Amino acid sequence: MQIFNATRYSACPPDSRAPPGAIHEDIAEAHFSQKVSPVLPAHALLHHFIREHDVSRAHDLATSMMKEGIRLHGRSLRALVRVATQPGPTPFTLLYKSYKSARSGFKPLDLSNARSRDPNTNFALSLMRTAREAQYKHTDEILAQIIKLCTFNGELCLAGMIFAAVIIDWQRRKALAAQLQSGIEHMQDDQPPQPPSQQERPNSLRRGAYLSPNMPWIQLVTSIEHVLSTERETEQWDDVQAEALQTLTILAELLDNQEFPYRNVAPLLRALYRCPKTKRKVWIRNNDGSYRKVVAYQYFHEILLRFIGDLPTKRPPIPDLDLASYNTLLHYTLRHWLSTDLASSVLTHMTQVRNPPLNPDRVTLNILLSCGTKLRRNDVVQQGFDVLGDTQENAVEHIVDGAIAKVRYLKQHALEGVTSMAPPTGDLSPRSTRSVAPVVDADMRTIVALMTYLTSSGNPHGAVHVLLRFLPELSSTDPPSWDSLPPEEKTRRRGIARQECVQRAKLLGPHFFVAALNALVKSGRSGLAERVWFLAKSAETASGHAWILPTEAYTIMVQCYGAEARKFAMACFQKPVPRLASTGMARASLDRSSEEWYQWVPRTQRHVVGWASFLDTAAGSRQEPLLRSEAGYRIAALFYEFIARKVRDVGDALVLQDDLPQHVHPPLPRPDAKFFNAALKVFSHRLLTRASQAMVRLFLLILLFF
Known part of the structure; x- marks a missing residue:
């Protein structure tokens, strides 16, 4: 109003600044060096009064403009008449004003103590706090970019705090929008007139329950898993892992408080149950607002158990889970807790309680087959076939x-x-x-x-x-x-x-x-x-x-050839069978008075049949066939030498190049405990200097009968 009055009296002498019919407002003390047309400021002020539904002040301003000779635009006059002829403020308008006042009564992003190592990131955070308090649009997408930037820079805890603040802000906006919608429905029951159309409702109401689906929380969880799965013997890396655990705790609290707004929570669930078994402690918030420290590993599994016991069915703010999340919970209950009861509750909720129910897919079948095999539970496998x-x-x-x-x-x-x-x-x-x-x-x-x-x-x-x-x-x-x-x-x-x-x-x-x-x-x-x-x-x-x-394939082949090497062609006796003269198998040299005799049959063939042909090819034509024990031992030794050579090659590469990647894809075969046990079982049998007691008894028994 002061700017408008200053333009009105820019061409008038000081003693004539209050002509008859003027609007008695505070007159600006500013003086313009030349005459300024008041047409544009007058129309801007008039339309401000029209938008605010201030009909009285808009009427006075329009009357004064016409009396003073300021040309009033036709569209402005029609807009003023349209507003003046409308009824008083509707209950919807009053309800929305209360919603707007409640909306401005809290600070959506309380990150005053959050600081980044990057000054540009701090500047972006400050700008976003101001923009969201002023209810600007498209701030979720910009915050998603800030979360990506913090994740890329390794500031995981700051990224988790921003994401949690965005979710809490969305929860509050959604609750206020639900209150407004409930008030509208209540008015529809009490008043016969039709509710206002969608065009008449404010745009901020339609955006009240909006949350950007592009929040990069999956990238944040992936970075956390990478940090927790990497082991480095440095004090700085310990601090990085502690920060990753605290960030995972922030996300876990959203899940535990039923504030996580996405259907696919499988990445977060996997990150929680894959957390290494450590005694590190993290900060959590109590119900009274205070903080305390708990062991992260135990706390995460407690959250998962509570989540399984109270799976979301159809209640906001958490939507129904998708099939990937159910499969993740099924795998967790069978592999971590070895509990068929928990797995059955997850399957029952997925196929019966959920509305609409979900049918198991190929991943569900794979989980039931593999976990049932490891647990040695045929009933679990049968569920997979069902x-x-x-x-x-x-x-x-x-x-x-x-x-x-x-x-x-x-x-x-x-x-x-x-x-x-x-x-x-x-x-x-x-x-x-x-x-x-x-x-x-x-x-x-x-x-x-x-x-x-x-x-x-x-x-x-x-x-x-x-x-x-x-x-x-x-x-x-x-x-x-x-x-x-x-x-x-x-x-x-x-x-x-x-x-x-x-x-x-x-x-x-x-x-x-x-x-x-x-x-x-x-x-x-x-x-x-x-x-x-x-x-x-x-x-x-x-x-x-x-x-x-x-390496498991090499271990199996060493076990295979080791079993062949331990076989030997030795006659063994079965239990006594009746003498059958027609078979020609009776031994005349044995004088037996009884009608029964011990039938001697070979336990296995002495020579190789059907395998180890490459040994013959390498040695040329062989006059005598290969012995089974010799061939099995030689081939098992070849497997051991091959994988040991692979280990030496990897060791030489590590010496020559210190900055090799942590994870080599595909991983080279490296001997493990099972491989060495299989090799020892083969080679120790050949190096025995003293026969076992079973072998001594068998040898004495042979001497007794022959």
Whole structure:
């Protein structure tokens, strides 16, 4: 008003600044050196009164403008008449004013004590605090960028505090918007007139419950996991890990207080139960606002147990969990707590309590198969087969068919640049398929878990059957159609089939071959295990070392050849059987008065049959066949020398290059305790200087009968 009055009287002498009809307001003391037109300030002030619904002052200003000869714009006059003819303030307007006053009654970002090492970050935080207090739009997206910047700079605790403040601010805005909406619905019940339209409602009301979905909390959790999983013997790194634990505590408190607003909480759940078992303490807030220190490891697991006991169903502010979060909780209950009761409660909530319920997917099946095998609980595995709604035999066939179809799809499109791991088999989502389909959407994790379960449950031959379904070329017999072919053509076709088999095998991955070798060794098929090993090494080379066989595969092969080396051709006796003269097996040199005699049969063959052929190839044509004990010992020694050479190569690389990455992908095979135990079992048997008591008793028994 002072600026408007100063423009009005800029061309008038000082003694005539109050003409008749003027608005009696405080007259500005400013003097302009030249005349300034009051038209634009007058219209700006008029529209301010119109927006504030101050009809009285708008009427006085418009009347004064027309009396003083200031031309009033037609649209401004129509706007003034429209506001003057409207009824008084509606209950909605009064309710919104109360909402607006309540909205300005708190500070959404109370980060006055938060400071960054970067001065630019401090400047951005100060600017954002002012912008959010002034209710500016699009501040969530800008805060997301600040969180990314803090995470990149390693200031995890500051990033967690900003994220928590944003969530608390959103919770308050959502609560106030809910109160306003409740008041509107109450007015609709009391008053017959229609409520105001969406255009008539303020924009800030429609933004009251808005939260940006692009908050980089997953990147923050990933950085926390990386810090906690890395071990360094420095005092500075201890401080970094303590900061990461405190940041994870801030996020965990949001989850514990039911203030985490996202459906997919699987990354946060994994970070909580993967926290290393440490005695570090973190600060938490009590209900009365005070603070206390607790052990982080125990506190995180207490939060997870409380969360499992009170899973969100349909109550704000936490939405219903998605399928990935349920699968994460299922894996946590089975692998950490070894509790089938907790796992059953998670499955029941997912499939029955949740509205709408969720159907288990492939990941759920993999978790039940693998965890049930490790727990040696057939009922848990049976729950996995119940997911498919079929018997175990049919479910195995459906799983294998689905995985074979996927491998064929990947092999067919490998040269066409197709990178999708799932063939277009239609909608296989749990919501659309209640009953089992003819082909199950299985992946290699499902196949590995299935083969491991079959081997552990005493059915390794079933796992071998699955192996031959994927790699039928491992069969030692040629197709019947090749019988009439010449030897050269057979050799050529075998080479082509071998190349196709290698191209298919490189898509299976290392864990598939580990499960296959384990099943073959436990089923006693050493020859087939050796062929699978050579195929796996060829596939490893064909993959461009995208994957490498782990140490577990070497351990299994050492155990296989060690078991062969311990076998020896010694006659053993079975329990007495009746004398049968027609068999010709009676020994005339033995004078037995009874009608029973001890039948002597060889326990095993003395020489190698069906395996270790590469030793013959390396040594040329051999006149005498290989002894089983000698071949098994030599091949086990070759495996030990190979992996020991790998360890020396890695050690030399570490000496030459100090700044190697912490995690080498794919990891090189390095011997572990199981590998050394298997090697000691082989070599100590050869180095025994004194026979065991069992061997002495067996030798005396042989002398007694012969």
